[in-house]
Amino acid sequence: MGNCCAPGSGRGDGRGGAYVQMGAKAPSKAQQQQQAQTWSKTGIVGLRDQGIKELPTVLSDISDAVKVIDATNNRITALPAFLPSLANLQRLTLTNNLLTVLVPPGVCPGLISLKLLVLDDNQLGDLPDDIGALKRLERLSVSGNRLRTLPDSIGQLEALQSLVVSRNCLEQLPDSLAGCSRLEELDAQSNDLAVVPAALGGLKRLKALQLDNNRVFAVPSDLLYGCVALQTLSLHGCPIKPDELQETPGFKEFDERRKQKYDKVLAGGALLGARGLDEGVDREVSPPRPR
Structure with missing residues (x-):
């Protein structure tokens, strides 16, 4: 589901010096x-x-x-x-x-x-093992690369608030992500994820979890119970069934938070659009795409 086999960008043949745009000239010393x-x-x-x-x-x-x-x-x-x-x-x-x-x-x-x-x-095919050394990093976005895994050291990013790893080839998310105690947004859309780690339930500040277009078929109760700030859970394009999600222990508590969020949006005069209150899952579930 990711972009692992996407063709190259075709931005030239690699010839020339540092300035390779057509007609571009390297600046003078002055x-x-x-x-x-x-x-x-x-x-x-x-x-x-x-x-x-x-x-x-x-x-x-x-x-x-x-x-x-x-x-x-x-x-x-x-x-x-x-x-x-x-x-x-x-x-x-x-x-x-x-x-x-x-x-x-x-x-x-x-x-x-x-x-x-x-x-x-x-x-990018991977991230360095020492990425956890970026102690002040608040936002990391690596969308549209060729990542198959994330290093365990990513859990050492204690200041991280937003992590975007969409459009890659990830087959799993590391349990160590639970160490990103300030994480509020996790966008892992369009990968090859089948399982959501229960360890993510330790993310007490997580507000939005985007998992559209993966192979997710279930959500752990630990996440629904543990992520006490979670208000947005998006699973469109996944094989998970709405009824099964709603029957998952902890969904009722999550659903109350989700409704409170949209009540505030409506109270502020914003429009929700034709879909109204987004359930986060598709009612008509399509079969998983061939890998």
């Missing part, structure tokens, strides 16, 4: 110096749609000043060796590049200030 001065003053490194294959080495010269890097829509294949030296980096966005692994070794322990890491739509 332009590079001016750019570095601007980045140093603002702390914001904007590199969207530049056609680059690597992050500029000049960033190592202004490492203390860099707080934000956005290099969306490029052809970056690897992270630079100097990246761990950016100790004040708070936001790193590398959406839609060509990353297959997160190197160099030790990149995570070096990013001691990182709060947001977005790696959507790359070609």
Whole structure:
């Protein structure tokens, strides 16, 4: 159900230097110096749609000043060796590049200030075992990659509030996720999950669990009872039957929270749309897609 066998993005043949867009020219030395001065003053490194294959080495010269890097829509294949030296980096966005692994070794322990890491739509086959070293990380998004597993160390992300792992090839979620005590949102849509770990019931702050388009056929009672803040549970496109979900111990308590949420939405004057109160499951369950 994930995108493991999706064809390549076809963004060029890999020839040329760091600047590979048609007609793009590498900036002159004077332009590079001016750019570095601007980045140093603002702390914001904007590199969207530049056609680059690597992050500029000049960033190592202004490492203390860099707080934000956005290099969306490029052809970056690897992270630079100097990246761990950016100790004040708070936001790193590398959406839609060509990353297959997160190197160099030790990149995570070096990013001691990182709060947001977005790696959507790359070609990552795994996450590093030391990702748990990102102690201040609040949002991690790796949607649209080739992940089959998540490292157990992900449970060490004590500050994590949002985890997006949709559109991958995950066959299971690690029990260690229960260690992410501040997690409020878990989006694991469009994977190959059949089982929801009972250990997730330890996520007392979890508000939204998105599991659409998986192979989930049951939800553990421990999750419905234990996730006392859970208000959104979405299982559209899964083989789970509505009646079986409703008969699961703990569903009544979850359903009360869900209704309270929508009552507040209605009281605020918002419209729920044609579907009204979303049950979170499909009434007419389609057979699982062939794997």
